[in-house]
Amino acid sequence: MSTITLDGLEPGSRAIIKGFAANGPARRRMAEMGLCPGTEIVTLRRAPLDDPIEFQVRGYNISLRKAEAASIIVEIKEG
Amino acid sequence: MVQEINIALIGNPNVGKTSLFNALTGSRQHVGNWPGVTVEKKTGERRHQGSTIKITDLPGTYSLEARSPDEKVANAHIMSGHPDVVVQVVDSTNMERNLYLTTQLLDMGQKVVLALNMSDMADARGDRLDLKAFSKGWGVPAVRISATRGEGLEDLLDTIISTFKDRSVPSPAVNFGAEIEGNISEVEAMLRSGGAGGTSPRWTAIRLLEGIEKVEEATADAGLRAKLTAALEGVDRDEVEMDLVDRRYVAITSLLDRTYVRGSEKRSLSDAIDRVVTHKYLGLPIFLTMMWGLFELTFTAAQPFVSAIGLGFEWLAAFVVENVQPDWLASMLGDGAIAGVGSVLVFLPNILVMFLLIALLEASGYLSRAAFIMDRIMTKMGLHGKSFIPMLLGLGCNVPAIMATRTIEDEKSRLITILSAPYISCSARLPVYVLLAGIFFPDNAGTALFLLYLLGIVVAVGSALLFRHTILKSETSPFIMELPPYRLPRLKNTILQMWDRGSMYLRKAGTFILAGAIIVWLLASLPWGVEYGSEESLVGAIGHLIEPFLAPLGFDWRIGVALVFGFIAKEIVVGSLGVLYGAVEGAGLEEAIALSMSAPSAAALMVFVLIYTPCVAALAAIRKETGSWKWTLFSVVYSLILAYIAAFIVYQVGLLIW
Numbered sequence: 069m070s071t072i073t074l075d076g077l078e079p080g081s082r083a084i085i086k087g088f089a090a091n092g093p094a095r096r097r098m099a100e101m102g103l104c105p106g107t108e109i110v111t112l113r114r115a116p117l118d119d120p121i122e123f124q125v126r127g128y129n130i131s132l133r134k135a136e137a138a139s140i141i142v143e144i145k146e147g
Numbered sequence: 148m149v150q151e152i153n154i155a156l157i158g159n160p161n162v163g164k165t166s167l168f169n170a171l172t173g174s175r176q177h178v179g180n181w182p183g184v185t186v187e188k189k190t191g192e193r194r195h196q197g198s199t200i201k202i203t204d205l206p207g208t209y210s211l212e213a214r215s216p217d218e219k220v221a222n223a224h225i226m227s228g229h230p231d232v233v234v235q236v237v238d239s240t241n242m243e244r245n246l247y248l249t250t251q252l253l254d255m256g257q258k259v260v261l262a263l264n265m266s267d268m269a270d271a272r273g274d275r276l277d278l279k280a281f282s283k284g285w286g287v288p289a290v291r292i293s294a295t296r297g298e299g300l301e302d303l304l305d306t307i308i309s310t311f312k313d314r315s316v317p318s319p320a321v322n323f324g325a326e327i328e329g330n331i332s333e334v335e336a337m338l339r340s341g342g343a344g345g346t347s348p349r350w351t352a353i354r355l356l357e358g359i360e361k362v363e364e365a366t367a368d369a370g371l372r373a374k375l376t377a378a379l380e381g382v383d384r385d386e387v388e389m390d391l392v393d394r395r396y397v398a399i400t401s402l403l404d405r406t407y408v409r410g411s412e413k414r415s416l417s418d419a420i421d422r423v424v425t426h427k428y429l430g431l432p433i434f435l436t437m438m439w440g441l442f443e444l445t446f447t448a449a450q451p452f453v454s455a456i457g458l459g460f461e462w463l464a465a466f467v468v469e470n471v472q473p474d475w476l477a478s479m480l481g482d483g484a485i486a487g488v489g490s491v492l493v494f495l496p497n498i499l500v501m502f503l504l505i506a507l508l509e510a511s512g513y514l515s516r517a518a519f520i521m522d523r524i525m526t527k528m529g530l531h532g533k534s535f536i537p538m539l540l541g542l543g544c545n546v547p548a549i550m551a552t553r554t555i556e557d558e559k560s561r562l563i564t565i566l567s568a569p570y571i572s573c574s575a576r577l578p579v580y581v582l583l584a585g586i587f588f589p590d591n592a593g594t595a596l597f598l599l600y601l602l603g604i605v606v607a608v609g610s611a612l613l614f615r616h617t618i619l620k621s622e623t624s625p626f627i628m629e630l631p632p633y634r635l636p637r638l639k640n641t642i643l644q645m646w647d648r649g650s651m652y653l654r655k656a657g658t659f660i661l662a663g664a665i666i667v668w669l670l671a672s673l674p675w676g677v678e679y680g681s682e683e684s685l686v687g688a689i690g691h692l693i694e695p696f697l698a699p700l701g702f703d704w705r706i707g708v709a710l711v712f713g714f715i716a717k718e719i720v721v722g723s724l725g726v727l728y729g730a731v732e733g734a735g736l737e738e739a740i741a742l743s744m745s746a747p748s749a750a751a752l753m754v755f756v757l758i759y760t761p762c763v764a765a766l767a768a769i770r771k772e773t774g775s776w777k778w779t780l781f782s783v784v785y786s787l788i789l790a791y792i793a794a795f796i797v798y799q800v801g802l803l804i805w
Contacts, residue, residue, distance in 0.1 A: 091385050094625035099392040100210045101627060102244045107396075113421070116430035117523035120532070120626055122421070126243040127409065129630040131519050133526075136625050 072144070075121065075137035077111040083142035084108055090139040102126040103140065151199045152311050155228070157221060157252070158236035159245050160207030161631045163264045166640065167236055167294040168204040171304075195304040198311075203230065206553070209244070211251045212359050216553040216561075225255060229346045231311050233257045234303070239269035239276075239291070240632075242407065243399055249287065250395040253320045255350040259287050260310050262303055266291035273410025281406040285320040295637055319349070321398040323391060330356055330387075334378055341371035357391065358384035417632040421516065430520050437513075441504050443593045445577075449496035453581070456496070460489030479668055486736075487664020487722035488657070497581055498574045499649045502543055506644040510636035514539065515628065522626050528608035529615030531555060532626045534564040538607065541571035542600070545761060548573075549768040557624030563614045565772055566782055569761040570607040572600050575717040579756045582721055583749045586741050595753075603757050606789065663712055663719040667726050670708075686727065700755065700791070701748035701798040710755065716762050747801025751794040759790035 077083055085107045088095045102125050103109065110124040120131045158164040172191025189204040205224055206217040225233065233252055237245040252259045261282075263269075269276070282289045288306050292299030322328060334352035338344030343366040344351040354360035355375065362375045424433050464485045471477035508514055517539070518525075522532030530538075533555050541548030548568045555561040572580075577596075584595040615621065670685040677683040682691065682704070689711065690704025697707045709723035728739040744752075760783050761769065770779045 088389075094627065096388055096392070097625065097627050099389060100212075100247060101629075102247070102396060104393050104396050112418070113425060114427070115425060115519050115523060116427050117520075119523045120519060122425070122519065122630060126241075128241045128244060129632075131522075131532075131626065131628050131630055133522070133626045136627065 071141060073138045074109065074111075074123075074132075074140040074142050075134045077142070077144070079111050079113050082108060082110050082145040084145055086141045086143050088139055089141055094136055095139065098132070098136065098140070101130060103130075108145065109142065150197075151201060152232065152307065153201050153203070153228070153230045154232045154234055154307060155203045155205055155224060155230040156234050156236060157205045157225075157248065158207060159209050159238065159241075159248060159629075161629065162207070162236045162238040162241075162245065163294045164207060164236040165204065167262060167264060167292070168202065169640075169643075170294050170297055170300060171200075172202060193304070196308055198308055200304065200307060203228070208248070210248060211255070212354060212357065215555070220553075225252075225257060226345050226347065226350070231258065232260055232307050234260045234262055234307060236262045236264050236294075237289075239263045239266045239274065240272060242403060243396075246399045246402070247395055249285070250320045250398060251350075253285060253287070253317055254353060255347045256317060257347075258310055258313075258317055260303070260306050261287055261289040262294075262299075263289055263291045264294050266299070267293045267296060269410070275408045275410070277406045281402070284402045284406060286315075286317060287320075295640075320402075321395050323394050327356070327387060327390060330378075330382060334375065337371065337374055337378065338365065341366060341368055341374075343368070343371060353391070355379060356382055356384065357388045417512075420633050421630075424513070424516055425520060434517060434520050437508075439597055441501070441508075443597070444504060445497055445501045445596070447593065449500045452496035453493055457489075457493045460485060460493065464489065475672070478672070479665065482726060483665050483668025484661060486725045487667065487719075488661050489725070492653075493578070495649065495653065497577055499645055501574060501577070502645040502649055503641065505539070505543060506641045507636050510634065510641055510644075512631050512633045515630050518628060519630060525608075526626075529563060529612040530567070530608060531557070531560045531564065531624060532628065534560070534567075534611075537564055537568055538571045538604075541568050541573055543574055545569045545571070545573045545765040546768045549765065549772050552772065555624070557621075559619045559621040560624045562773060562778070563611050563619055565769060566614060566778065566785075567607040567611040569765055569769075569782065569786065570603050570610060570758060572603040572757055573717070573765075575762065576756055578718050578721045580753050582724075582737070583740070583753055586737050587744075587746045587749045599753055599757055602754065602793075606758055606793070610785075610789075663715050664722045664726060667708070667712055667719075667723045671726060699798070700751050700794040701745065701801075702752060702755075703743070703748075706744075706748075706752060710759070713756065714760060714763065716764070717756060720756055746805050747798050750801050751798035754797045755790045755794035757790075758786055758793055760786050 071086060073089065074083065074085075085103055085105050087105050088098075107125060112122040112124055112129065114121050115131075118134075120133045121137055122129055122131045123137075124130075156164055156168055168189065168191060171193050191202050191204070193200045193202060203224065205221040208215075208218045208221045211218060211222045211225070224230075235245075235249055235252060237249075249259060249261065263276075276291075278289060278291065288310055290299055290303045290306050292303055294300075323331065331349065331352045334355055335344070335348045338348040338351055351360065351365055355362065355365060356379065362372050362379070365375065366372055423429060426433075464481045467485060468477050468481035471480060508517075514535075518532045518535040521535045525532050525535055534552070537548045537552045537555075545568055548571065549565050552561050552564045552568070555564060580596055580599055581592070584592040588595045667686065670689070673685045681687055686708045687704065690708040693707040693711070694702075694704045697703075697710075702710070705724070705727040708727060709720045712723045713720040724740065725736050728736055728743065740749075760766075766779055766783065769782055770776065773779065
């Protein structure tokens with residue numbers, strides 16, 4: 069079980085959110101959009117210019133910039 | 148007994164809230180598939196069972212606590228207006244995140260009815276919801292509806308009335324645990340004893356604990372302020388904030404686990420489209436092709452209609468001039484009103500085609516993808532992915548574009564977007580391009596249009612970059628955006644939206660532009676006795692006054708006059724040219740312009756019209772949204788200087804080439 073930040077995940081991989089590496093309004097907004105600790109998140113794809121990244125969480129799709137994804141600590145879900 | 152019930156419609160962006168509002172009130176209002184379509188409060192009425200239900204449509208919002216202007220509007224309306232019932236529109240295919248807002252409404256002590264919209268899509272996916280158990284869970288009545296099909300509306304209205312009559316007090320859905328609930332109760336009691344906290348002391352207490360509302364905002368009473376400050380001192384606000392969000396979602400999952408089974412995923416088609424349109428190598432070319440196609444179609448598809456309307460007005464003007472007495476009235480109607488309004492109305496088909504295409508892109512969900520694709524570039528340009536949508540709306544009209552910046556949470560990013568948005572070429576400028584490009588670059592008119600729009604974008608982002616690094620220095624704000632599934636646009640909604648926006652243009656033609664054309668005619672005819680539109684007339688005098696400044700741009704006095712009147716609305720530039728050239732040359736407008744203007748002047752004129760001062764309506768919007776005369780004035784001066792420089796370069800370079 070390895071813990072990394074969300075921006076490091078390859079498209080197609082699943083992970084569980086563990087926590088946030090930074091405070092502030094962005095963290096709150098992400099949490100309000102359902103990115104809370106314990107939630108499963110799937111990396112879908114990167115934008116053509118590599119940033120932002122599209123994810124699936126709680127059954128809908130959301131895009132985050134790399135910088136924001138880098139503030140989310142996740143644990144990769146194997147399989 | 149006839150009673151009046153005030154309800155508010157609230158919901159996440161993109162859940163069909165506006166469709167429901169339209170279905171309930173029969174009112175025509177703009178329906179879109181991207182966050183932030185409803186930028187202002189809209190109201191309507193519906194009679195049901197002898198009651199009058201007054202409906203306020205609030206802006207789409209994910210939360211009532213955060214700080215974007217849209218969310219502030221929604222929060223303030225509920226806190227101060229205290230609607231009898233709040234109807235939250237919920238996307239049935241996306242319950243979890245939608246219910247987050249519900250937990251907040253219940254904390255506010257609001258009577259809530261959930262309108263579970265798009266229930267047909269949830270059914271198609273195989274979702275199963277135990278509606279009774281679900282409603283009972285939080286004591287919130289829920290009704291399954293489909294706003295676009297008009298299903299479940301009677302049931303919804305019945306439920307609104309029964310909820311209104313129900314005397315029980317709604318209770319919070321979430322228990323935040325002993326410690327935080329203790330804090331909330333303590334602060335709430337203080338607020339109550341001091342008569343503060345408005346209609347919902349619990350909600351105010353929560354906001355105070357999270358540090359979203361300041362003690363000074365909650366009360367003016369010094370004693371109460373001191374007590375509150377002391378009570379809040381030991382609280383770790385960051386901790387509380389995250390804990391509350393977390394507990395809300397725990398409550399949601401627990402309710403849904405008991406009452407709801409999600410069907411199999413139906414995003415496969417949507418994802419397949421996304422794989423192509425956001426593809427690493429194909430994404431940008433597809434985006435650019437779509438934008439280019441938009442302009443090409445705007446020009447070509449509308450052309451036959453444009454010609455027909457043009458001929459119609461020419462005939463009408465000639466008819467009036469021949470048959471109306473006295474001569475001055477014939478001239479005022481024929482040369483002034485009909486020529487002026489006609490030269491603008493002629494472009495209605497172009498504008499309708501453009502609005503139709505934008506409405507289709509919007510309703511399909513592609514616009515969010517465009518923001519996704521463009522964010523990296525927008526950020527590099529000092530803007531924000533979310534700036535993209537206002538900017539694109541600006542293609543239609545800069546006024547809604549400026550208002551749509553309310554979805555941008557960060558104040559500086561928002562101000563930068565407001566100040567740069569007017570350079571995105573709106574439909575009012577289109578008639579100028581269509582006319583001049585059609586005359587001087589007939590074989591490449593579509594391309595000329597595309598280049599002008601591209602220049603508008605370059606100026607907008609160049610300005611944004613400049614502002615970001617000088618007067619509005621800051622980092623870019625976060626980009627956290629929902630990407631809704633693609634939906635097939637509803638023909639009816641799309642046409643309605645096209646018509647709503649198109650009729651704004653028509654109304655403008657009938658008011659502002661008619662008045663402008665008559666003023667131009669008057670100034671061209673005064674003092675009495677001079678030859679109409681000649682150099683001795685008042686317009687001639689005005690034109691000659693500014694001609695020396697405009698000569699380096701290749702503009703003669705008539706263009707100068709047209710530009711002055713273009714302040715009122717940019718379409719008037721064409722109308723004025725119609726009056727001034729048409730009269731002088733005694734020929735059709737196009738031939739007259741072709742004879743007396745050169746290609747470099749025409750190119751410079753198009754560039755000048757693109758960049759110079761936002762019209763009066765756009766300036767009013769800037770004033771309203773920035774709340775500052777300083778920024779409004781800045782916008783005027785900055786754009787005039789920029790337009791002058793750009794047109795100068797185009798004209799001088801043009802002289803060398805042609």
